[in-house]
């Protein structure tokens with residue numbers, strides 16, 4: 535799977551720098567299987583690193599200038615190793631620069647480097663290409679600088695880059711999933727303790743990604759609006775309930791039922807989604823352990839419904855995809871994956887029927903949406919690593 539992009543990367547590196555890289559790294563994108571907008575509410579998520587991602591080839595160089603190239607764009611930029619600044623003419627470089635800046639605190643002295651990256655995750659498909667860029671950059675710089683920060687610190691550096699350069703106040707789901715992925719496993723992540731527990735995915739069950747073709751941009755404010763709504767809900771419950779409420783994680787569904795009428799309607803609906811998602815993730819993790827895959831799938835459909843009516847972060851195309859999936863034999867569950875407002879849906883399917891399911895979905899999408907959707911069976915993959 536790595537052969538083609540690695541070849542492209544090596545060729546580009548040689549041509550640009552007339553040298554060989556010291557280290558090449560792969561960092562995967564991620565799918566969110568269950569647990570939507572729960573990460574920044576200190577809740578629970580089931581996710582998986584995927585076998586598409588970012589390839590990053592790097593070598594240390596003398597001096598104080600970092601040179602970064604994007605092979606896919608055939609573009610280059612550079613910045614001072616000891617003082618990276620935000621550059622507006624190369625927005626594609628901002629994540630890597632932000633990560634370099636964040637890692638300076640972990641280095642005995644600033645290190646200069648030259649690097650090329652390329653990717654196999656379509657931008658805007660909801661698979662976290664930007665987190666994969668950040669985590670690939672971080673792994674690569676840590677390797678040449680011979681430093682070993684805690685994965686949580688690395689994830690937070692990537693998150694900061696996202697907050698600063700994309701203006702999206704994201705949680706840590708994308709970065710932690712890209713770092714901690716385990717082949718053949720879903721990751722159950724607790725965003726209060728940051729415990730990551732790999733849960734094996736039954737070989738009879740596969741994940742199928744459907745790229746709606748509707749590009750999502752979370753940078754236009756909708757993501758941050760949802761986050762603010764959740765903060766408003768947290769504050770409201772903290773003043774209503776007698777026990778401490780630090781995040782929506784601390785509110786149960788029964789408490790929501792008892793008190794939601796005291797909240798503005800929109801804020802109450804946002805809270806219902808997050809509280810419901812936290813419960814669904816825990817329920818699903820148990821179902822997975824007990825081999826109750828149909829129940830897991832049911833919870834995915836419930837999650838999507840809650841996104842539609844409570845969190846209002848779906849879109850017509852994703853709703854149609856989930857609806858079609860629901861009517862397709864062999865599909866066990868389906869929901870939007872990630873921030874929402876476009877991007878991809880993730881389906882849980884019977885492995886043995888994958889071919890038939892894909893053919894049937896493909897025909898239904900062409901008929902009902904008027905265009906094809908990209909279908910890709912996802913193999914949960916290992917987290918960011920040196921190749």
Ligand code: GLA
Pocket residue numbers: 566569570571572573574662704705706707708872873874
């Ligand atoms: C985006 C963010 C994540 C997470 C998801 C929704 O992917 O980057 O931090 O909040 O949306 O669950």
